[in-house]
Amino acid sequence: MSTSGGPDDVRDVVVVGAGQAGLALGYYLTRGGGDALLLERAERVGARWAERWDSLRLFTPARYDALPGAAFPADPWSYPGKDEVAAYLEDYATRFDLPVRTGAEVTRLEGAAGDFRLQLAGGETIRAGRVVVATGAFGRLWTPSFTARLGAGVEQAHTDDYRRPDLLPAGPVLVVGGANSGRQIALELARAGRAVHLSEGARLRELPQRVLGRDLFWWLTTTRAIHAPPTSLVGRRLSANEPVIGTPRRALRAAGVTFHSRAAAADRGTVQFVDGHSLRPAAVV
Structure with missing residues (x-):
């Protein structure tokens, strides 16, 4: 896992964020031989999970929590805690030697396809032909x-x-x-x-965790409802x-x-x- 970079870094693809989505994308990009770089604001992969409240557990069973290429190391029907998730993500980046640069906060993105420029908090600029923003939906805190x-x-x-x-x-x-x-x-x-x-x-x-003795996500995947197109009746209902x-x-x-x-x-x-x-x-x- 790389944690260094230079002021003249030029990459084919830069992924902003090394959470679940960023790591999964990095896996496929590197398996395909692409020249990619993942930029993570935190000092460690998985840090955002490790910082959550002590008792936090996923409501998706471990069998549905795996990223490509690596099963989640827990009983398939257990509900992993936040520290297990953090450790899994960090291990995932290391296991597949993903090109993650930690402590790299992107403050500005400009340009167009083929010539993007990303400015980091320290003033460094990285150029990329393509950029994927995978920062997630909960990066900015909101208080009433x-x-x-x-x-x-x-x-x-x-x-x-x-x-x-x-x-x-x-x-x-x-x-x-x-x-x-x-x-x-x-x-x-x-x-x-x-x-x-x-x-x-x-x-x-409100949705129950279990229905007729089976976990909710078993039903959603078995019936393929979770894969319904967003424009379908089921997809609109799920994404409402x-x-x-x-x-x-x-x-x-x-x-x-x-x-x-x-x-x-x-x-x-x-x-x-x-x-x-x-x-x-x-x-x-």
């Missing part, structure tokens, strides 16, 4: 504007900063966002004995919005989670919701 008015007495942690329940102060915890991450964290907090409140906007579709998998509202209610409508404003430690209710949390995730 109302949190700026919570006050210093309320501890705040984005999901990128949250690690485990005992690191949050005593008192009620408000989790803002009812998609997969929000629900998983809310359930973990509730099971740890915390008073948990979950604020969510639009209701998301990200569903919540395996963490239904009933499980959260059973654990003691209190649901609220969308959080709209805050003032000196009190959060107001769009339905008129309010809450004074000790921490907000």
Whole structure:
């Protein structure tokens, strides 16, 4: 795995991002004899996974988590944790000697096909005939504007900063966002004995982890629904919005989670919701 480069680097293909998609593309490019370079902003491949909260696990079984050429090293029907994923990605890059350059943040991309120029944070420029942007959908953190008015007495942690329940102060915890991450964290907090409140906007579709004794992804692959074209009825349904998998509202209610409508404003430690209710949390995730 290469971690060096020069100011006059010229490549046939540059892939920005060495996560799952970037590594898979790098595998095929190098197997085909192409002159490629993968640029990864983090100092290690897989670092973004390693930095997530301690209990994070995939909701896809290991048999569906492999990249081309290397099975995921776990029981096929187990759900790998975030550290297993991080280790797998780093090992994958090393095993196939992929041309990954770590600590390389791309700050500017310009030019056109045949003559792209990528500028790195240190000022270096790399030229490429083709560029693939594989940075993923979650590279830029987003925090609701109302949190700026919570006050210093309320501890705040984005999901990128949250690690485990005992690191949050005593008192009620408000989790803002009812998609997969929000629900998983809310359930973990509730099971740890915390008073948990979950604020969510639009209701998301819920899918069970298992159907008739089989994992959801077994059904999606066996029926080939997961391969449906995006313009088909099934494809439009699957891509309409990200569903919540395996963490239904009933499980959260059973654990003691209190649901609220969308959080709209805050003032000196009190959060107001769009339905008129309010809450004074000790921490907000």
